[in-house]
Amino acid sequence: MSEARSEASVGNAATFDTHPGADAGVTPESPLQWSRVQGRVTEEGGAAEQIRVVERPFLGHLVLRGGAITLDEAVRAELGVSLPGKPLGLVLDAEGSRSVQWVSPDEWLVIVPAGEEFELENRLRARLGDAHFAIVNVGGGQTLLELSGEKARELLMKSVTYDVHEHGLPVGKAVGTVFAKTSVVLRRPSEERFELVVRRSFADYCVRWLRDAGREYGLRVESASP
Amino acid sequence: MFHIFCPYCQEYREEEEFHPSGQAHLVRPADPASVSDEEWGDYLFFRDNPRGIHHEMWVHRLGCRKFFNITRDTATYEILETYRMGEQPSITAANAEVRREQGVQTADGGWQTVGAQPENSRLNEETPS
Ligand SMILES: [Zn+2]
Numbered sequence: 001m002s003e004a005r006s007e008a009s010v011g012n013a014a015t016f017d018t019h020p021g022a023d024a025g026v027t028p029e030s031p032l033q034w035s036r037v038q039g040r041v042t043e044e045g046g047a048a049e050q051i052r053v054v055e056r057p058f059l060g061h062l063v064l065r066g067g068a069i070t071l072d073e074a075v076r077a078e079l080g081v082s083l084p085g086k087p088l089g090l091v092l093d094a095e096g097s098r099s100v101q102w103v104s105p106d107e108w109l110v111i112v113p114a115g116e117e118f119e120l121e122n123r124l125r126a127r128l129g130d131a132h133f134a135i136v137n138v139g140g141g142q143t144l145l146e147l148s149g150e151k152a153r154e155l156l157m158k159s160v161t162y163d164v165h166e167h168g169l170p171v172g173k174a175v176g177t178v179f180a181k182t183s184v185v186l187r188r189p190s191e192e193r194f195e196l197v198v199r200r201s202f203a204d205y206c207v208r209w210l211r212d213a214g215r216e217y218g219l220r221v222e223s224a225s226p
Numbered sequence: 227m228f229h230i231f232c233p234y235c236q237e238y239r240e241e242e243e244f245h246p247s248g249q250a251h252l253v254r255p256a257d258p259a260s261v262s263d264e265e266w267g268d269y270l271f272f273r274d275n276p277r278g279i280h281h282e283m284w285v286h287r288l289g290c291r292k293f294f295n296i297t298r299d300t301a302t303y304e305i306l307e308t309y310r311m312g313e314q315p316s317i318t319a320a321n322a323e324v325r326r327e328q329g330v331q332t333a334d335g336g337w338q339t340v341g342a343q344p345e346n347s348r349l350n351e352e353t354p355s
Contacts, residue, residue, distance in 0.1 A: 176288055
């Protein structure tokens with residue numbers, strides 16, 4: 001990608017592409033790079049285990065702050081999904097690859113496929129104009145782990161204080177809570193899957209916890225290629 | 227372990243997700259330059275330490291990260307209600323006994339007192355000590 005495309009100025013904000021691609025000469029490393037070096041993470045695929053943990057690295061994470069009505073209009077226009085208005089709501093687009101999550105009464109987390117967040121941020125900024133809002137690209141600070149398998153819920157029961165039973169965490173709900181001794185965002189995007197959004201600096205800790213807690217079931221941690 | 231109703235997340239969460247942040251409803255003098263040293267010192271350093279009803283701020287630091295208020299009995303540790311920033315408590319030291327008997331509901335339907343939580347009757351049963 002060229003210089004011109006990886007930086008922009010929208011309104012009074014300067015934005016830049018945090019995923020400039022291979023041409024930029026920077027090789028991105030996932031937050032699980034150290035875990036990988038230590039042999040705690042394998043490539044995607046392989047024998048079926050009872051629990052599968054897959055890292056989805058380099059996704060675009062944007063935090064939107066502002067009034068619900070203003071942001072809802074912009075997000076619906078640019079992303080095609082409406083902002084979850086109810087506390088703890090999680091909304092996915094038809095494809096299931098873009099999501100908007102309620103974080104607090106004036107804060108939402110948007111996760112989109114790698115590379116889309118730069119354009120999305122610019123489009124949202126242009127559309128929101130002079131409205132009172134903030135958009136922060138937090139993709140470098142956190143990563144997403146997907147948990148699936150029949151014992152995934154049991155694993156979570158040992159790891160979080162939150163009630164992960166169907167009535168506590170139905171599909172379409174996302175909560176911030178305590179995981180082991182750190183904080184995570186725990187999401188339920190579909191029947192088969194849980195998601196953990198973990199801080200970059202705690203990613204290896206979380207993986208080590210998951211591997212230890214999942215030993216009795218059989219667990220493999222994989223990282224999807226970006 | 228407290229089970230605290232977050233008025234923003236609108237559900238009960240474990241105490242581990244929260245952190246207490248001191249006395250609530252402190253008002254900063256509008257014009258600090260014109261108050262006496264004593265008044266300013268009072269505002270900065272002196273806090274109530276009542277036996278009984280206390281209004282205090284807590285923050286849901288691992289959840290929505292919002293500050294809110296709790297009315298708590300410092301003698302029994304019982305949490306009587308939780309309410310958002312900017313709202314006033316419905317239970318105060320003056321009306322505590324009456325309200326405790328009636329049961330109390332916060333503005334958004336979040337019940338937080340023994341004998342007044344409708345959705346889970348098990349939590350309402352006081353365990354004999
Ligand atoms: Zn909360």
